[in-house]
Amino acid sequence: MPQIRPFRSGDEAAVADICLKTADAGTDATGVFDDDTIWAEVFVLPYVHRHPDLAYVVESDDGRVVGYIVCAPDTDAFEDWFHDEWWPRRGARWPRPHTERTRQDGTLIYAYSRRSGAEPYADEYPAHLHIDLLPEAQGQGWGRRLIETVVADLTARGVPGVHLAAASENESAIAFYPRVGFTPIPSHPGVQAFGMHLGPNGPSRSRRA
DSSP: OEEEEEEETOOOOHHHHHHHTTTTTBBTTTTTSSTTTTTHHHHHHHHHHHHHGGGGEOOOOTTTTEEEEESSSSHHHHHHHIIIIIIHSSSSTTTTOOSOOOOOHHOOOOHHOOOTTTTTTTTTOOOOEEEOOOGGGGTHHHHHHHHHHHHHHHHHHHOEEEEEEEETTTTTHHHHHHTTTTTEEEOTTTTEEEEOOOTTOOBOOTTTO
């Protein structure tokens, strides 16, 4: 039977592949960038490196990793670490674009620009997460269970809120997050952000709903 288990060393290639296979608004992004590895270096590998204790995977009956959730409990601290330590080591092979001509350019500009205060959500929702499931693991409750697992961890640590963002065209994700306790919050063009307040009595919806 499939199960949720903690991320462990050796899962990096599997979560990187899932990130790529779901990065294009929930669909396969293979070939969208000149270098497919950029997706994981920005959106999943830094999280399992920095906070493996807040990373979980869905493992299939045959032992394959088919989904994951990763989380940073303190967005501002994570973004500064990404800017100062992770990206200088891992991103130097991709020079910063001068202008945004392609989607790859846009993602690289975003990566080079990450630092504390760059996103407006962290004051009210200090943590943020990324969650991705391959199609074979969708529609079975694993997304809800992954979120519940991380929310329980964050609540136990006294983190007061968590946020995430989805591409505006990812209709299934935008429909899903309110069903698991998130509330839409003001967002940048092209994305829809969601927030959830946490507390000793469990999650609560945003006061800005």
